[in-house]
Amino acid sequence: MSALAVRVLGELTVDGTDLTSLDRKARALLLLLALARGRPVSTDALADALWGDGPPARPSDQVAVLASRLRRVLGREHIPRSDAGYRLRADWLDLAELEAMVNEIEDRPGAAEARVLAGAALALIRGPIAEVRGTATWAVVERAAAERLIQRARRVAAAAFLAAGQGRDALELATADSTTDPLDEAAVRTVMRAEAVEGRPALALAAYAALRERLADQLGADPAAATEELHMAILRGEFPIRSPWRAPSVVSHIAGADR
Template identity: 40%
Template sequence: MATWLRLVGTFEVWRDGSAVETALGSRKARVLLAMLAVRRGVLVPGDSIVDSLWADDVPRDPRANVATLVSRLRAAIGTDAVLGDRHGYRLSTAVGTDLDEAVALLERGGAREAAELLGRGPLLPWVSDVDWLARARDRHAALLRDALLGTADAALAAGAARTARAAADAVLATDPLDERATRALMRACLAGGDPAGALRAYERLRRALADELGTVPTAPTRRLHVAVLREEPVGVRSPSAG
């Protein structure tokens, strides 16, 4: 039986095409499944699970409580989906997630589709900030950046300047210091007949780097800036460095 999880923007659990998240029961069962999902294939020690599920008021036999939660998960998504014992558990790699789907799309050149999948909201927004989730959210942010920049590159190559500009702007909205996104935005502005917009994008980056880091744009970004000033032709693809 195929099991698939949506982790971005919301939390959905599907088994053979039917939603089964209500069968998980308690919130702790959902948190446990989410924890195993973002570390899919990796054994999560029992002590780590206990610490994540019970910051306070730890039950008398927490590992027994975890085992009960695992039983609920297995009943809902399959006995082979959650592997391990009281010492630790892992989610089978046969269980799919939207993060995995996005990675596969990126590998096949489907950056725009991956960006749509990853851009539906934060990763597991209903879970409180904890160490394991912070690392997972960093990975989600990195994947979304790659997808958006890939979208910008593909759009520029196809002559879709507006799409490229929107993708680059989306990256810069979360990280104004992203030089690759700035270069993509500059190229999109040029492709759309807005050289002044390209110069403004460079100036925003230059000021942000000076104010926050005391540095200047890297050589590829400076060269693109000079090319814009000289009205020289530039390529549609931004170098990945910087």
């Protein structure tokens, strides 16, 4: 049995394997099984996700044909079928690896290894996960869970960078996230912490003020208690300012490697 390494964080790929010989539906089946992370998925659920309201005459047979195509490329042992359905038997899956890294960082946020793990976790996130065609609830839920894992990884990475004194890296991550979702209070809090630690409390307070205005205008709400507490801590000058020395930016290095 040959080892199988599957990546879905970005373009769907299998290390050492050319997937171009597979048609769109076969690749979609591989993506669905990868998002299920090794759990079996019934034929009916797969057919629903692959064809939605316009299934072929014999959908179970067509799913079997697609599975056969995957087996020819990946090996029969990697796409087993049981009474519960089909599943992907991968030796390595980037989603599972990312979750393990995030859990380890969260378990030891102040450890020296946390920053290294954070950089490795970010390197796994090569881009957005491919869209799941159709509206099958289970498939949409699985993809949404993977997207939440990416967001969680970015947050814990930013926290690890801050704990290691790398405010610039934390600021780059959080600024990107708060730009994508201006109402993401967790990201804005990281921006505030990073600006304060980097010796720019005025910018931290400006980020708070902008968030408060957006929340009031769009939701008619005030910032969360954690945001208000952070705001007061910055006003009181309770954040230590880091030294002028700056290590190379991990986030910029990773972004540069992707170009």
